[in-house]
Amino acid sequence: MPLAEPAVVVDRLVMKYGDKLAVNSLSLQVDRGTITSVLGPNGAGKTTTLETCEGYRRPMSGSVRVLGLDPQKDRRALLPRIGVMLQSGGAWSGVRAMEMLDHIAKLHANPLDTGMLSERLGLADCGRTPYRRLSGGQQQRLGLAMALVGRPEVVFVDEPTAGMDPHARRTTWDLLQEMRADGVTVVLTTHHMDEAERLSDMVHIIDHGRVIASGTPEALTSSNHKATLRMVLPLLPDGALQGLSAILGPDLEVSPIDDARVQALGPADSGTLAAVARWYEHHEVLPFSLTLGQRTLEDVFLELTGREMEA
Amino acid sequence: MSTGTFTPDPGGAPLGRQVMAQAGMEARLILRNGEQLLLAVVIPVVVLLGGIVASKRIDLNLSERPIDLLAPGVLALAIMSTAFTSTAIATGFERRYGVIKRLGASPLPRHGLLLGKVLALLVVEAFQIVVVAALALSLGWDPSVSILGVLLASVLGTAAFGALGLLVAGLLRAEATLAFANLVYLLLMVGGAVVIPVDEYGALGQVVRWLPSGALGESMREALIHGSPAWIPLLVLVGWAAVGAALTARTFRWE
Structure with missing residues (x-):
């Protein structure tokens, strides 16, 4: 597999909501096989940037490429190759946890074993619980499992550990690191400094819709x-x-x-x-x-x- | 590179398999939901039984035996409840909970999602038709059946009401969709010539026969009383399906 091409290239992206500039000429790059954090306060433009990479939003100007593809024009070719974890929701309120995971698995050609995945994420004992009765942390873990189950090349996870207890956070971090070791590119947004510092190969700090610093955690902090x-x-x-x-x-x-x-x-x-x-x-x-x-x-x-x- | 647990091996399942998975999921969720089931089966059954009791008490001066006239209308009502009300409510909450957004990032394309929804509707409707028809037959229903007429009425009625249901779900918030879809269902059940034939509405009949409810009711009655497809009401359904689909395509937001 040629690794030369970056997993994600965002080039001078501009996004607005009405008159409000959400993303202001933002550029960043994510190399393959890395964990890359997009770190910034709430409202900095993290989710908007991520959702543009996922093909939900059309850039107003600038461009976005994921695995060399245009998330808008090449949507159908790109979507099977990426995994997406939304910041919240994404499941029917009456669906059982395992039923939802199995459903997403069925949409993919070579899914992971859902039993193994739910075991790894500590979802085994709430597999028959309807989504609306899951705790916030359980819903987050199910959302993560849904992002991984299709064996994607790149996963975009939006605030993956929000609402998780410390144990679940550590499990999630371990899992993301194992995915990197297996060659998956992980792009995550967070406003937790410790998460970005501990987990990432590369951090892009963004504020008011711009990247204000990029580097490895070591380079940024030394x-x-x-x-x-x-x-x-x-x-x-x-x-x-x-x-x-x-x-x-x-x-x-x-x-x-x-x-x-x-x-x-x-x-x-x-x-x-x-x-x-x-x-x-x-x-x-x-x-x-x-x-x-x-x-x-x-x-x-x-x-x-x-x-x-x-x- | 050695193969690990998460080593990428991406790809979508064949479209047919994705659509079947989606249809199965949606049908299960409808049939599991108590309120949806009430709408789908209990209300049509109550209307059928109540209509027969009522027709014995009051003289409606009907041209047919009450059961022969009511059963096709109740089948039309069942289809309307599922295609319109269930679709609107379910889709409204799917938008609210981000389900459609999440599926939008999966390998399932939008036309696959729509196809899955339509198949799920047809599965639920088949279930409703079996229940209502079995009850009606046990009460002495003696239809003269045009299979083509029933199929066309069911499919076109589903298309027209399904498109209108999606239109409502795309325009209103989830709670407003819930209220509005139920209200429209009640109004059409009483005043829309679904169960009661257009001719019983007097002068108003000239209006209600152009409603999707009147057209579905009439085409179902024609197919099960006179055993022939009712082309004009079927064309009216085609018109509503086209208008509903065009408006939905223009206004629907996937999030």
Whole structure:
């Protein structure tokens, strides 16, 4: 199987709802055999982008290719090759869980064994439960099973672990990683930083319909191979903060949290730590908190947008 | 690459198999649903029994024996309830729950979905016809049958009412569809010349004979009382099916 061609190419995609710009010239690429996260706050344009890849929406401008095909024009050729998990719903309210999964399986030529799949996703003991009586997490797992059962080359999963308990989340992550190992390309949307960080080979952070950063989780979170110092400080006169930027360098990011606190974030090593401590002493400041560690995707988002990503 | 559990092996099942799976699923869901079953079987049976009792009490000055006149009309009513009301309600909720959206991302093409729906309707209707006909025969029904006439009436009636049901489901929200489809069903049952012949409506008969309900009722009666296809009512059904399908194609939203 030639792997040269990317699984998904989105090129300057524009989508609007009425006057509202949902996707604003968004470009991204998903390589085959990877888990790629589209990470962003609610309303950033994640689902709209995904649904354009799935052929539900026609690009207003720009283009989308999945497995080299146009999801609109080549819909019939593409659909059997992809698996789709919607953010919610997708089953009759009176249908039994296994009945629904078996039905989707019958629409495919070489489906997975539905018994095995339901076992793996912990659906075995609710197989005869009508869809409307399944818990939110069970409905999510059934939706995931429906996306996988046709043995697709690419799966698009929209917020796959929303509403799942921690155990089910871990099971889902394991399953997605096993699929990648078996050569399936996984595209997922999430607003959980930890999910993107832990699971993905590649992360595209999107905000207001644009990609604001792309990279492996390691590349996005490492800055100059230094640790990141994060502190929450009381409000200080401007001059005092200039002293801090002299220590931490031009990469220092200062952003207000509320009327009384600011957050300062910057790269640090052992030398800077001692200097910061002397700076506290000099200004008679005690930080509300002081943490040292790797940057997280949360920090990256905060730096890029000045906002916290809403969980 | 070694073969793992999830190693891709994609592809749609042959279209025929997909359509059969869809038809089986939809028919099962209709027959499992209590309210749908009430509409499909219980109401027609009650109307048949009630009509016979009532015709003994009040003199309708009927040209035929009551059972011979009522049974074809009740068969038409059964078809109308399934093709119109059940289709509208089921499709309305399929849109609401994202079922149609989800199937839209499956290998099942839209014409396959429609075909599956039509087959499911025909299965349910066959079940209704067996139940109603068996009851009517046990009550002394003595039809003179045109198989062609019954088949055409059933298929064209299903096409006309099915298209109108989809039209309603595509335009209204699920709850509004539920209310509206039931209301229309009741109005047509009483005033639409389904069960009671067009001639009993007096001057109004000239209007109701052009309704899909009147046309289905008349074509069913003609096929089972006089044993011949009723071409004009059948043409009226073709017209309604064409108008319904054209409007549905223009307005229906899959989500």
